[in-house]
Amino acid sequence: MKKKVLFIIGTLQSGGVSKSMVNLLNAWDREKYNTSLLLCSKEGDVFSKYLPEDVNVIYSPVVENVMGGFSSAKWLFLHGYLLLSIGVLLRLILSRVSKSLSGELIAKMMPIVSNEHYDLVVDYGGQQLLYYMVNKLSATRKVSFFHNDYSKWSYYYSADKKYYPRLDNIFSISKTCTDALKKYFPNCAEKVSIMENISSPSMIQAQAEDYTDDLRVMLQEYKNDGNNIFCTVAHFCQRKGGDFAIEAAEILKKQHIKFKWLFVGKVLEQDLFNSIKEKGLVEDMIFVGIQSNPYPYMKLSDIYIQPSRFEGKSISLDEAKILCKPIVVTNFSTVGDQFENGKNGTICEMSGKAVANAVIELINNPSLQDSYRMYLGTHIVDNSSEVNKLYKYL
Structure with a gap:
Protein backbone atom coordinates (compact mmCIF):
# COMPACT_ATOMS: atom_id res chain seq x y z
CA MET A 1 0.00 0.00 0.00
CA SER A 200 10.13 25.65 -11.49
CA PRO A 201 11.78 27.75 -14.24
CA SER A 202 9.91 25.99 -17.05
CA MET A 203 6.52 26.60 -15.41
CA ILE A 204 7.31 30.24 -14.56
CA GLN A 205 8.64 31.02 -18.03
CA ALA A 206 5.61 29.38 -19.68
CA GLN A 207 3.13 31.26 -17.47
CA ALA A 208 4.98 34.52 -18.10
CA GLU A 209 3.99 34.25 -21.77
CA ASP A 210 0.32 33.85 -20.85
CA TYR A 211 -0.58 37.53 -20.87
CA THR A 212 -3.75 39.06 -22.18
CA ASP A 213 -3.90 41.39 -25.15
CA ASP A 214 -5.26 44.09 -22.83
CA LEU A 215 -2.18 43.88 -20.60
CA ARG A 216 0.18 43.94 -23.55
CA VAL A 217 -1.59 46.93 -25.11
CA MET A 218 -1.70 48.80 -21.78
CA LEU A 219 2.02 48.36 -21.17
CA GLN A 220 2.83 49.24 -24.77
CA GLU A 221 0.89 52.48 -24.38
CA TYR A 222 2.87 53.23 -21.22
CA LYS A 223 6.11 52.57 -23.10
CA ASN A 224 5.08 54.66 -26.08
CA ASP A 225 4.50 57.52 -23.67
CA GLY A 226 8.11 57.25 -22.48
CA ASN A 227 7.47 55.47 -19.17
CA ASN A 228 9.80 53.11 -17.39
CA ILE A 229 7.81 50.07 -16.17
CA PHE A 230 8.51 48.85 -12.61
CA CYS A 231 6.93 45.87 -10.89
CA THR A 232 6.55 44.72 -7.28
CA VAL A 233 4.78 41.49 -6.31
CA ALA A 234 3.81 41.76 -2.65
CA HIS A 235 0.98 42.83 -0.40
CA PHE A 236 1.07 46.60 0.07
CA CYS A 237 1.97 47.29 3.70
CA GLN A 238 4.83 48.64 5.82
CA ARG A 239 6.33 45.18 6.32
CA LYS A 240 6.81 44.97 2.56
CA GLY A 241 8.08 48.54 2.37
CA GLY A 242 4.98 50.23 1.01
CA ASP A 243 6.06 53.52 2.61
CA PHE A 244 9.51 53.21 1.00
CA ALA A 245 7.81 52.71 -2.36
CA ILE A 246 5.70 55.85 -1.93
CA GLU A 247 8.72 57.92 -0.91
CA ALA A 248 10.75 56.55 -3.84
CA ALA A 249 7.93 57.28 -6.30
CA GLU A 250 7.63 60.84 -5.02
CA ILE A 251 11.38 61.40 -5.50
CA LEU A 252 11.36 59.88 -8.99
CA LYS A 253 8.46 62.08 -10.02
CA LYS A 254 10.12 65.23 -8.67
CA GLN A 255 13.17 64.37 -10.79
CA HIS A 256 10.91 64.20 -13.86
CA ILE A 257 11.43 60.48 -14.41
CA LYS A 258 8.40 59.04 -16.17
CA PHE A 259 7.29 55.67 -14.82
CA LYS A 260 4.42 53.32 -14.13
CA TRP A 261 4.97 51.18 -11.05
CA LEU A 262 2.79 48.05 -11.06
CA PHE A 263 1.88 46.52 -7.70
CA VAL A 264 0.60 42.95 -7.81
CA GLY A 265 -1.03 42.04 -4.50
CA LYS A 266 -3.53 43.15 -1.90
CA VAL A 267 -3.57 46.56 -0.22
CA LEU A 268 -3.34 45.68 3.49
CA GLU A 269 -2.94 49.16 4.96
CA GLN A 270 -5.43 51.72 3.68
CA ASP A 271 -3.59 54.68 5.25
CA LEU A 272 -0.60 53.98 3.01
CA PHE A 273 -2.87 53.79 -0.01
CA ASN A 274 -4.50 57.07 0.97
CA SER A 275 -1.12 58.82 1.07
CA ILE A 276 -0.65 57.93 -2.61
CA LYS A 277 -3.68 60.08 -3.41
CA GLU A 278 -2.46 62.86 -1.14
CA LYS A 279 0.91 62.96 -2.90
CA GLY A 280 -0.58 62.93 -6.41
CA LEU A 281 0.87 59.54 -7.35
CA VAL A 282 -2.33 57.75 -8.38
CA GLU A 283 -1.44 57.73 -12.08
CA ASP A 284 2.12 56.57 -11.39
CA MET A 285 1.55 53.74 -8.89
CA ILE A 286 -0.80 51.21 -10.48
CA PHE A 287 -2.48 48.57 -8.29
CA VAL A 288 -3.63 45.54 -10.26
CA GLY A 289 -4.72 43.48 -7.24
CA ILE A 290 -4.12 39.82 -6.49
CA GLN A 291 -3.18 37.81 -9.59
CA SER A 292 -2.91 34.02 -9.63
CA ASN A 293 -0.40 34.50 -12.46
CA PRO A 294 1.81 37.53 -11.72
CA TYR A 295 4.55 36.51 -14.13
CA PRO A 296 3.40 38.48 -17.21
CA TYR A 297 3.58 41.68 -15.12
CA MET A 298 7.08 40.74 -14.01
CA LYS A 299 8.26 39.75 -17.49
CA LEU A 300 6.92 42.86 -19.22
CA SER A 301 8.47 45.26 -16.68
CA ASP A 302 11.86 46.95 -17.04
CA ILE A 303 12.93 46.74 -13.39
CA TYR A 304 11.69 44.57 -10.54
CA ILE A 305 11.69 46.32 -7.13
CA GLN A 306 11.35 44.68 -3.70
CA PRO A 307 11.46 47.40 -0.98
CA SER A 308 10.75 45.04 1.96
CA ARG A 309 11.69 45.44 5.60
CA PHE A 310 11.47 41.69 6.22
CA GLU A 311 11.67 38.57 4.08
CA GLY A 312 12.44 34.95 4.77
CA LYS A 313 13.66 33.93 1.34
CA SER A 314 11.37 35.73 -1.07
CA ILE A 315 9.90 33.43 -3.69
CA SER A 316 8.92 36.47 -5.79
CA LEU A 317 12.57 37.49 -5.95
CA ASP A 318 13.56 33.97 -7.02
CA GLU A 319 10.94 34.21 -9.76
CA ALA A 320 12.17 37.63 -10.89
CA LYS A 321 15.65 36.13 -11.11
CA ILE A 322 14.35 33.25 -13.24
CA LEU A 323 12.78 35.85 -15.56
CA CYS A 324 16.17 37.63 -15.68
CA LYS A 325 14.91 41.02 -14.54
CA PRO A 326 17.20 43.81 -13.33
CA ILE A 327 16.36 43.91 -9.62
CA VAL A 328 16.50 46.53 -6.87
CA VAL A 329 16.12 45.09 -3.38
CA THR A 330 16.46 46.54 0.11
CA ASN A 331 19.02 45.33 2.60
CA PHE A 332 16.73 43.18 4.80
CA SER A 333 18.36 40.57 7.04
CA THR A 334 18.19 37.62 4.63
CA VAL A 335 18.99 39.44 1.39
CA GLY A 336 22.49 37.95 1.26
CA ASP A 337 20.98 34.49 0.81
CA GLN A 338 19.74 35.54 -2.63
CA PHE A 339 21.82 38.48 -3.83
CA GLU A 340 25.33 39.79 -4.20
CA ASN A 341 25.29 43.53 -4.77
CA GLY A 342 26.37 44.53 -8.26
CA LYS A 343 26.43 40.91 -9.47
CA ASN A 344 22.84 39.69 -9.73
CA GLY A 345 21.01 42.78 -8.46
CA THR A 346 21.32 46.10 -6.67
CA ILE A 347 21.01 46.03 -2.87
CA CYS A 348 20.15 49.39 -1.32
CA GLU A 349 19.51 50.65 2.18
CA MET A 350 16.01 50.67 3.69
CA SER A 351 14.66 54.06 2.69
CA GLY A 352 12.65 55.50 -0.13
CA LYS A 353 15.57 57.73 -1.09
CA ALA A 354 17.91 54.75 -1.40
CA VAL A 355 15.36 52.83 -3.50
CA ALA A 356 14.91 55.84 -5.79
CA ASN A 357 18.67 56.32 -6.20
CA ALA A 358 19.17 52.64 -7.03
CA VAL A 359 16.40 52.77 -9.63
CA ILE A 360 17.83 55.94 -11.17
CA GLU A 361 21.26 54.31 -11.39
CA LEU A 362 19.80 51.36 -13.29
CA ILE A 363 17.80 53.58 -15.64
CA ASN A 364 20.92 55.62 -16.44
CA ASN A 365 23.16 52.57 -16.78
CA PRO A 366 21.78 50.15 -19.42
CA SER A 367 25.03 48.18 -19.35
CA LEU A 368 24.47 47.39 -15.66
CA GLN A 369 20.97 46.17 -16.51
CA ASP A 370 22.44 43.98 -19.26
CA SER A 371 25.06 42.55 -16.90
CA TYR A 372 22.33 41.52 -14.44
CA ARG A 373 20.29 39.91 -17.22
CA MET A 374 23.29 38.01 -18.58
CA TYR A 375 24.38 36.76 -15.15
CA LEU A 376 20.87 35.66 -14.18
CA GLY A 377 20.38 33.98 -17.56
CA THR A 378 23.38 31.74 -16.95
CA HIS A 379 22.47 30.96 -13.32
CA ILE A 380 18.89 29.69 -13.58
CA VAL A 381 18.40 26.77 -11.21
CA ASP A 382 15.54 24.27 -11.08
Missing part, protein backbone atom coordinates in the same frame (compact mmCIF):
# COMPACT_ATOMS: atom_id res chain seq x y z
CA LYS A 2 1.06 3.57 -0.65
CA LYS A 3 2.37 5.49 2.33
CA LYS A 4 0.12 8.31 3.49
CA VAL A 5 1.29 11.92 3.66
CA LEU A 6 -0.63 14.95 4.90
CA PHE A 7 0.42 18.56 4.31
CA ILE A 8 -1.19 21.38 6.33
CA ILE A 9 -1.47 25.02 5.29
CA GLY A 10 -3.61 27.88 6.52
CA THR A 11 -4.62 29.35 3.18
CA LEU A 12 -3.88 29.38 -0.54
CA GLN A 13 -4.33 33.12 -0.83
CA SER A 14 -1.72 35.08 -2.72
CA GLY A 15 1.68 35.06 -1.06
CA GLY A 16 4.99 33.28 -1.14
CA VAL A 17 4.13 30.50 1.31
CA SER A 18 0.94 29.56 -0.56
CA LYS A 19 2.75 29.60 -3.89
CA SER A 20 5.60 27.54 -2.46
CA MET A 21 3.11 24.95 -1.13
CA VAL A 22 1.56 24.53 -4.58
CA ASN A 23 4.98 24.24 -6.21
CA LEU A 24 6.02 21.60 -3.68
CA LEU A 25 2.88 19.52 -4.31
CA ASN A 26 3.43 19.71 -8.07
CA ALA A 27 6.99 18.42 -7.62
CA TRP A 28 5.92 15.77 -5.09
CA ASP A 29 5.82 12.08 -6.15
CA ARG A 30 2.07 11.56 -5.88
CA GLU A 31 2.18 8.23 -7.69
CA LYS A 32 4.31 6.81 -4.92
CA TYR A 33 2.59 8.52 -1.97
CA ASN A 34 -1.08 8.95 -1.13
CA THR A 35 -1.09 12.73 -0.68
CA SER A 36 -3.59 14.93 1.16
CA LEU A 37 -3.71 18.64 1.95
CA LEU A 38 -5.51 20.07 4.96
CA LEU A 39 -6.56 23.54 3.80
CA CYS A 40 -7.71 25.50 6.83
CA SER A 41 -9.26 28.45 5.01
CA LYS A 42 -10.73 28.94 1.55
CA GLU A 43 -11.13 32.71 1.95
CA GLY A 44 -9.47 34.59 -0.90
CA ASP A 45 -8.28 31.32 -2.46
CA VAL A 46 -6.08 32.08 -5.48
CA PHE A 47 -3.76 29.14 -6.00
CA SER A 48 -5.96 26.04 -5.52
CA LYS A 49 -6.55 25.85 -9.28
CA TYR A 50 -2.86 25.00 -9.63
CA LEU A 51 -3.09 22.07 -7.20
CA PRO A 52 -2.60 18.65 -8.81
CA GLU A 53 -5.94 16.89 -9.24
CA ASP A 54 -4.74 13.80 -7.40
CA VAL A 55 -4.13 15.69 -4.13
CA ASN A 56 -6.96 15.00 -1.68
CA VAL A 57 -8.02 18.36 -0.22
CA ILE A 58 -9.47 18.23 3.31
CA TYR A 59 -11.47 21.25 4.39
CA SER A 60 -13.74 22.03 7.33
CA PRO A 61 -15.69 25.31 7.67
CA VAL A 62 -15.49 24.85 11.44
CA VAL A 63 -11.69 24.96 11.28
CA GLU A 64 -11.81 28.09 9.12
CA ASN A 65 -14.16 29.88 11.49
CA VAL A 66 -12.25 28.86 14.61
CA MET A 67 -9.32 30.77 13.11
CA GLY A 68 -11.43 33.82 12.20
CA GLY A 69 -12.73 36.99 13.84
CA PHE A 70 -16.08 38.37 15.01
CA SER A 71 -17.97 37.24 11.91
CA SER A 72 -16.61 33.74 12.47
CA ALA A 73 -17.80 33.77 16.08
CA LYS A 74 -21.26 34.66 14.77
CA TRP A 75 -21.12 31.84 12.18
CA LEU A 76 -20.16 29.30 14.85
CA PHE A 77 -22.97 30.48 17.15
CA LEU A 78 -25.59 30.28 14.38
CA HIS A 79 -24.42 26.76 13.47
CA GLY A 80 -24.68 25.46 17.01
CA TYR A 81 -21.05 25.70 18.12
CA LEU A 82 -21.69 27.88 21.17
CA LEU A 83 -18.50 27.01 23.08
CA LEU A 84 -16.32 27.49 20.01
CA SER A 85 -18.02 30.84 19.37
CA ILE A 86 -17.19 31.97 22.90
CA GLY A 87 -13.69 30.58 22.45
CA VAL A 88 -13.12 32.73 19.34
CA LEU A 89 -14.15 35.86 21.24
CA LEU A 90 -11.84 34.95 24.14
CA ARG A 91 -9.02 34.29 21.71
CA LEU A 92 -9.44 37.70 20.07
CA ILE A 93 -9.02 39.30 23.50
CA LEU A 94 -6.15 36.97 24.43
CA SER A 95 -4.25 37.75 21.21
CA ARG A 96 -3.70 41.30 22.46
CA VAL A 97 -1.86 39.90 25.47
CA SER A 98 -0.06 36.83 24.11
CA LYS A 99 0.09 35.52 20.55
CA SER A 100 1.50 32.24 21.87
CA LEU A 101 -1.46 31.59 24.16
CA SER A 102 -3.84 32.68 21.40
CA GLY A 103 -2.23 30.26 18.95
CA GLU A 104 -2.43 27.39 21.44
CA LEU A 105 -6.10 28.15 22.08
CA ILE A 106 -6.87 28.03 18.34
CA ALA A 107 -5.15 24.63 18.11
CA LYS A 108 -7.20 23.30 21.03
CA MET A 109 -10.45 24.49 19.45
CA MET A 110 -9.70 23.09 15.98
CA PRO A 111 -11.61 19.82 15.53
CA ILE A 112 -9.83 16.65 14.46
CA VAL A 113 -10.58 16.47 10.74
CA SER A 114 -8.87 13.14 10.07
CA ASN A 115 -8.53 10.02 12.18
CA GLU A 116 -6.10 8.49 9.70
CA HIS A 117 -2.63 7.48 10.82
CA TYR A 118 -0.17 9.11 8.43
CA ASP A 119 3.37 8.08 7.71
CA LEU A 120 4.30 11.75 7.52
CA VAL A 121 2.53 14.99 8.41
CA VAL A 122 4.06 18.26 7.22
CA ASP A 123 2.96 21.54 8.84
CA TYR A 124 3.73 24.23 6.25
CA GLY A 125 2.48 27.24 8.20
CA GLY A 126 3.74 27.01 11.79
CA GLN A 127 2.21 28.43 14.95
CA GLN A 128 -1.33 27.10 15.60
CA LEU A 129 -1.01 24.62 12.74
CA LEU A 130 2.14 23.24 14.37
CA TYR A 131 0.44 22.90 17.75
CA TYR A 132 -2.60 21.25 16.15
CA MET A 133 -0.43 18.77 14.26
CA VAL A 134 1.53 17.76 17.37
CA ASN A 135 -1.49 17.43 19.65
CA LYS A 136 -4.27 16.11 17.44
CA LEU A 137 -2.93 14.26 14.40
CA SER A 138 -1.52 10.76 14.34
CA ALA A 139 1.67 10.21 12.36
CA THR A 140 4.91 8.24 12.40
CA ARG A 141 6.89 11.37 11.55
CA LYS A 142 6.03 15.05 11.97
CA VAL A 143 7.95 17.98 10.51
CA SER A 144 7.31 21.73 10.43
CA PHE A 145 8.35 24.70 8.31
CA PHE A 146 9.17 28.24 9.41
CA HIS A 147 9.33 30.62 6.46
CA ASN A 148 11.02 33.64 7.97
CA ASP A 149 13.91 34.98 10.03
CA TYR A 150 12.84 33.98 13.56
CA SER A 151 14.68 36.95 15.06
CA LYS A 152 12.18 39.19 13.22
CA TRP A 153 9.11 37.07 14.02
CA SER A 154 9.49 35.55 17.48
CA TYR A 155 5.99 36.33 18.75
CA TYR A 156 5.17 32.66 19.34
CA TYR A 157 8.42 31.74 21.07
CA SER A 158 6.94 30.68 24.42
CA ALA A 159 4.71 28.14 22.62
CA ASP A 160 7.19 27.10 19.93
CA LYS A 161 9.81 26.14 22.52
CA LYS A 162 7.37 23.57 23.91
CA TYR A 163 6.48 22.07 20.54
CA TYR A 164 9.66 22.16 18.45
CA PRO A 165 11.40 19.45 20.57
CA ARG A 166 8.50 17.11 19.73
CA LEU A 167 9.18 17.24 15.98
CA ASP A 168 11.36 15.07 13.78
CA ASN A 169 12.63 18.08 11.85
CA ILE A 170 12.22 21.85 11.47
CA PHE A 171 12.78 23.24 7.98
CA SER A 172 13.42 26.81 7.00
CA ILE A 173 14.21 28.35 3.65
CA SER A 174 17.69 29.86 3.90
CA LYS A 175 20.87 29.80 5.96
CA THR A 176 20.00 33.06 7.71
CA CYS A 177 16.64 31.61 8.71
CA THR A 178 18.03 28.29 9.95
CA ASP A 179 20.80 30.07 11.89
CA ALA A 180 18.15 32.13 13.68
CA LEU A 181 16.17 29.01 14.59
CA LYS A 182 19.29 27.33 15.96
CA LYS A 183 20.03 30.39 18.05
CA TYR A 184 16.53 30.52 19.56
CA PHE A 185 16.19 26.74 19.94
CA PRO A 186 19.71 25.37 20.66
CA ASN A 187 18.26 22.11 22.01
CA CYS A 188 16.72 21.51 18.55
CA ALA A 189 19.73 22.62 16.48
CA GLU A 190 20.35 19.12 15.10
CA LYS A 191 16.76 18.98 13.83
CA VAL A 192 16.96 22.28 11.92
CA SER A 193 17.79 22.20 8.20
CA ILE A 194 17.28 24.11 4.96
CA MET A 195 14.67 23.30 2.36
CA GLU A 196 14.33 26.07 -0.19
CA ASN A 197 11.08 27.30 -1.68
CA ILE A 198 10.58 25.37 -4.90
CA SER A 199 10.48 27.37 -8.12
CA ASN A 383 15.44 23.28 -7.42
CA SER A 384 12.56 20.79 -7.64
CA SER A 385 14.91 18.20 -6.17
CA GLU A 386 14.46 19.93 -2.79
CA VAL A 387 11.50 17.59 -2.24
CA ASN A 388 14.02 14.78 -1.70
CA LYS A 389 14.68 16.28 1.73
CA LEU A 390 11.17 15.26 2.78
CA TYR A 391 11.31 11.78 1.23
CA LYS A 392 13.89 10.67 3.79
CA TYR A 393 11.19 10.82 6.47
CA LEU A 394 9.16 8.14 4.65
